[in-house]
Amino acid sequence: MISREEQLRSNLTNLQDAIRQKLANLNRLDKVTLIAVTKTWPASDIEILKKLGISDIGESKDQEASAKQELVGSLGLTQHFIGQIQRNKINSILKYSDVLHSVDRAELVSSLAAAALKLNRATQVFLQVNLEDHLNERRGGTNPRQLFELAQQVKAVPLLELKGLMAVAPLDIEPRSAFASFAEVALNFENEFPEANCRSIGMSSDWEAALEFGATHLRIGSLLLGNRGQIR
Numbered sequence: 439m440i441s442r443e444e445q446l447r448s449n450l451t452n453l454q455d456a457i458r459q460k461l462a463n464l465n466r467l468d469k470v471t472l473i474a475v476t477k478t479w480p481a482s483d484i485e486i487l488k489k490l491g492i493s494d495i496g497e498s499k500d501q502e503a504s505a506k507q508e509l510v511g512s513l514g515l516t517q518h519f520i521g522q523i524q525r526n527k528i529n530s531i532l533k534y535s536d537v538l539h540s541v542d543r544a545e546l547v548s549s550l551a552a553a554a555l556k557l558n559r560a561t562q563v564f565l566q567v568n569l570e571d572h573l574n575e576r577r578g579g580t581n582p583r584q585l586f587e588l589a590q591q592v593k594a595v596p597l598l599e600l601k602g603l604m605a606v607a608p609l610d611i612e613p614r615s616a617f618a619s620f621a622e623v624a625l626n627f628e629n630e631f632p633e634a635n636c637r638s639i640g641m642s643s644d645w646e647a648a649l650e651f652g653a654t655h656l657r658i659g660s661l662l663l664g665n666r667g668q669i670r
Contacts, residue, residue: 453472457470460646471494473494483663484506495510539638543580547595555597569611600634602636617653640653641656
């Protein structure tokens, strides 16, 4: 029976090789940030991933991320919060998050501004775009028409750095179609905010399509760590 480290090393090597090949096929010379989504997995996996060269960790639940924050900080890893942000959790989330991927409404920016000032904590921000015909509150995201106003609000806060846009492909839409729509929105957005040119799209099931439409950050969970809930 192979060890957990051997399993993760094999998964990571296969994934990195596949990403490199895909980028080569697309004639992309830029680097892509691989975020290991470690939700539901133990802190020991994070230690192994660090040993294997992973530098970015993603979590979507404040309770779990808070429990792991001391370890993540001690390992010098970049912590990404990729889940929906509840306003009453902002102070907690901001204490450990280097990057927020799911900012999607004005009142959230206002609360982040207050928390950042209180904690004197700088963080990077992605605005989440809703790619569905209707707003899915469970998955979050703002209407593309509201992005410019939201971006201006973020830029007005000295401790918040606008990095780009994030999206989750809807379950009932083919990923390439969803990401094509996203890329159109992102292009218009980047023309207005050229410094915010990062694109956080792509997960285990659709990362190849995401790279075709300019993904700079991939949020990978099961493809790297295995199916959640399996015996560890």
